[in-house]
Amino acid sequence: MSSPYCCPNCKTNKxxxxxxxxxxxxxxxxxxxxxxxxxxxxxxLSPFHMGYRGPDYRVQCGACGLVEDERTFIKFGEKN
Structure with missing residues (x-):
């Protein structure tokens, strides 16, 4: 969380x-x-139960409500 974010949906929220x-x-x-x-x-875990392998957290835009992986917001923040 030390990189700048920018919402890829509304494109204005930073x-x-x-x-x-x-x-x-x-x-x-x-x-x-x-x-x-x-x-x-x-x-x-039982042999037939796969453990969770997703991200530890996700990010939601406070303006439009889009919920995505943090990398999406970081990549768009690097471009803008």
Whole structure:
């Protein structure tokens, strides 16, 4: 978060953003009721459960509401 941002959608916002921290929760759910049957930690994932590999946070434009990966805002900020 030490690079300048610019929104690629509205193209004018360079200062108002929401940083959305993503906290993954690995669970096993009942397919019929949606009830959580089991919670996993990153150390005890079952062999058939892939751990979360996405970004730790995403960025939302405070002007138009676009939500994207931080790299998108940084790349557009470098161009402008």
């Amino acid at each position: 200062s108002r953003f929401n940083i959305i921290k993503q906290v993954p929760q690995s669970v096993k759910m009942d397919p019929h009721s949606g009830v959580i049957l089991e919670e996993y930690t990153s150390e005890n």
